[in-house]
Amino acid sequence: MKAAAVLYVKDIDRVSAFYERCLGLVVADAAESYRVLESEAWTLSLVAVADEVAATIDIAVPPRRREDVPVKLAFAVPSIEDVRHVAASLGGGVDRKDDEWDFRGCQHCDGVDPEGNVIQLREPPAK
Numbered sequence: 001m002k003a004a005a006v007l008y009v010k011d012i013d014r015v016s017a018f019y020e021r022c023l024g025l026v027v028a029d030a031a032e033s034y035r036v037l038e039s040e041a042w043t044l045s046l047v048a049v050a051d052e053v054a055a056t057i058d059i060a061v062p063p064r065r066r067e068d069v070p071v072k073l074a075f076a077v078p079s080i081e082d083v084r085h086v087a088a089s090l091g092g093g094v095d096r097k098d099d100e101w102d103f104r105g106c107q108h109c110d111g112v113d114p115e116g117n118v119i120q121l122r123e124p125p126a127k
Contacts, residue, residue, distance in 0.1 A: 034048065
């Protein structure tokens with residue numbers, strides 16, 4: 001068993017591409033209404049919201065940050081700077097270098113996926 005999270009999304013293909021290309025998750029299972037992405041450490045299930053719900057969701061470009069939710073997904077990455085460039089090319093974003101902080105020996109920075117869901121990136125200390 002791995003740790004797992006479920007994220008409800010409007011555009012499953014776009015959000016899946018973001019997590020695959022930015023954060024190295026791979027597709028473990030897929031259907032029209034869901035996509036299961038995995039790493040060695042955990043599983044992220046993306047579930048498409050119903051069409052009637054999706055019609056009520058406005059995704060801005062760039063995406064508006066959804067800060068009124070009680071969950072933030074956090075990912076270990078080799079380089080926050082490298083993810084910053086990939087995220088922007090996929091419709092998401094990573095906060096500025098000036099917004100990064102050190103906590104428990106790792107560099108941290110927040111960002112958003114293409115639908116505005118807040119993510120946190122954690123870069124290990126340089127060796």
